[in-house]
Structures are given as C-alpha cells and as structure tokens.
Amino acid sequence: MTAPLLHVRGVETYYGNIRALNGVDVEVHRGEIVSLIGANGAGKSTLMMTICGSPQARTGSVHFEGQDITRLPTHEIARLRIAQSPEGRRIFPRMTVLENLQMGASLDELKHFKEDVEKVFTLFPRLKERQAQRGGTLSGGEQQMLSIGRALMARPKLLLLDEPSLGLAPLIVKGIFDAIKKLNKQEGLTVFLVEQNAFGALKLSDRAYVLVNGRVTMSGTGKDLLANPEVRAAYLEGGRH
Ligand SMILES: Nc1ncnc2c1ncn2[C@@H]1O[C@H](COP(=O)(O)OP(=O)(O)OP(=O)(O)O)[C@@H](O)[C@H]1O
Numbered sequence: 001m002t003a004p005l006l007h008v009r010g011v012e013t014y015y016g017n018i019r020a021l022n023g024v025d026v027e028v029h030r031g032e033i034v035s036l037i038g039a040n041g042a043g044k045s046t047l048m049m050t051i052c053g054s055p056q057a058r059t060g061s062v063h064f065e066g067q068d069i070t071r072l073p074t075h076e077i078a079r080l081r082i083a084q085s086p087e088g089r090r091i092f093p094r095m096t097v098l099e100n101l102q103m104g105a106s107l108d109e110l111k112h113f114k115e116d117v118e119k120v121f122t123l124f125p126r127l128k129e130r131q132a133q134r135g136g137t138l139s140g141g142e143q144q145m146l147s148i149g150r151a152l153m154a155r156p157k158l159l160l161l162d163e164p165s166l167g168l169a170p171l172i173v174k175g176i177f178d179a180i181k182k183l184n185k186q187e188g189l190t191v192f193l194v195e196q197n198a199f200g201a202l203k204l205s206d207r208a209y210v211l212v213n214g215r216v217t218m219s220g221t222g223k224d225l226l227a228n229p230e231v232r233a234a235y236l237e238g239g240r241h
C-alpha cells in the first residue's frame with residue numbers, strides 16, 4: 001500500500017495544561033474523503049488546527065506526503081497545499097466575494113487566477129451572482145461556499161473542512177456536500193472533514209474516525225460506521241439527519 005497523503009501519529013495537543021488530543025492516529029490517502037465525527041469538545045477542531053500547525057502537537061507527529069510537518073510554521077504548511085475552511089468560516093467580512101477568493105489564491109497561482117475563479121463559480125453559481133457583494137452580508141450558506149471556494153483557490157492537495165454544515169438548512173447542507181463529492185469524483189481532491197452532522201458526513205465519506213475526549217475510539221468505512229449500533233446510538237438516533 002502506498003504511504004498516506006496525511007499521517008497523524010500519536011498526536012497530543014495541549015492548551016496550557018489541558019490536554020485536548022490524547023494520542024490521535026489518523027491516515028488520509030490520496031483521493032479519499034475521510035471524516036472525523038465527535039461531540040462538542042471532543043477535539044475535532046484541535047486536530048484540524050494541529051495539522052495546520054497552530055497549536056502544534058506536543059508529542060507525536062504529522063506527516064504530509066512523507067514529510068514531517070509537525071514543527072513547521074502554519075504558512076509553510078499552507079505552501080505545501082494543505083488548505084483549510086476553518087470552523088466559523090472566517091471569511092473577510094468587509095471584502096467582496098471576489099476579493100475573498102483572491103486572498104485564497106497563493107502567489108504561485110496568480111497566473112491561473114481567472115481559471116480558478118471560474119471553477120469556483122461553476123461549483124457554486126451563487127457566488128458568481130454575488131461576486132461584488134461584501135462577504136459579511138452573505139447568508140450563512142453563501143459564506144460557507146465562499147470559505148470552501150477560498151480554500152480551493154490555493155489548488156489544495158488536501159482540503160480540510162471544519163463543520164461545513166453547521167447552522168445551515170438541510171437543503172443547503174446537501175448542496176455543500178454534493179459539491180464536495182463532485183470535487184472528489186471529478187478532480188480527485190482529497191478531503192478531510194470534521195463534522196457533528198454524523199449522518200451526512202458518514203454518507204459522504206469513504207472512511208471515518210470517531211473522536212471521543214481527544215482519542216479515536218472507532219474507525220471504519222462510512223458505510224460500516226453508519227450501520228454500527230454504537231455510532232447510531234451516540235451520533236445518529238435523534239441527532240441531526
Ligand atoms: N484556545 C483554547 N484554549 C483552551 N482550551 C481550548 C481552546 N480551544 C479548545 N479548547 C478545549 O479543547 C477541547 C477540544 O476543543 P475543540 O474545539 O477541538 O472541540 P471540537 O470537537 O471541535 O468541538 P465542537 O464540536 O464544539 O466544535 C475542549 O475541551 C475545549 O474547551
């Protein structure tokens with residue numbers, strides 16, 4: 001088997017004295033959609049941020065394309081083409097949609113700028129209609145599209161998405177998940193997705209991990225975890241479907 005694109009091994013991450021990740025092992029292979037599900041406070045965002053180098057893992061390692069990136073500064077990790085749509089979307093509210101997309105493009109990619117913007121607009125036609133509108137005045141769903149679109153402008157090898165479905169109506173969530181699927185199928189984009197919406201995430205994913213109190217307690221194919229009674233009881237029954 002080929003080496004994983006992303007390999008997280010035995011990672012422990014702390015905030016001061018508080019340990020948020022307690023020995024996490026995760027692998028993401030090229031072309032996969034992998035999700036990480038877990039309750040509030042499980043450490044999902046912390047893992048995503050640790051991959052991006054802020055905060056850094058105190059022990060364990062993060063490898064990307066075989067390179068140890070555990071101690072690299074965030075901007076150098078971004079240059080390796082790991083792009084993130086963080087929790088809360090973090091778009092630039094006073095900039096227009098188009099300017100936000102410009103911020104996502106790396107300097108190396110400026111020659112592809114027009115082509116890449118068109119790709120994002122094809123994926124999310126709503127953004128094209130709204131390109132001159134300020135980010136802060138977009139709806140929640142549109143802001144999520146913009147956050148993903150901005151990450152795509154960096155031509156990522158690995159796209160990290162932190163709770164893209166949060167607070168959005170089911171129909172909008174479906175649109176976002178369909179777009180992720182399409183990118184994966186058509187462009188072979190590798191995606192690591194953090195979600196509390198376990199049902200949607202597991203349906204979308206090739207494989208998934210369950211995180212509880214900073215530790216991976218279960219992993220398997222999306223299909224298997226969807227059918228798993230423990231997962232169903234903890235994350236699916238009566239939860240967000
Ligand atoms: N900046 C911080 N300083 C101190 N503790 C933090 C900080 N950020 C997160 N934590 C703590 O680390 C733990 C994991 O938080 P994290 O945000 O990774 O969880 P999460 O799984 O993403 O939760 P949610 O589903 O609510 O987004 C929590 O106990 C949280 O209170």
Ligand SMILES: [Mg+2]
Pocket residue numbers: 044045046087
């Ligand atoms: Mg979070």
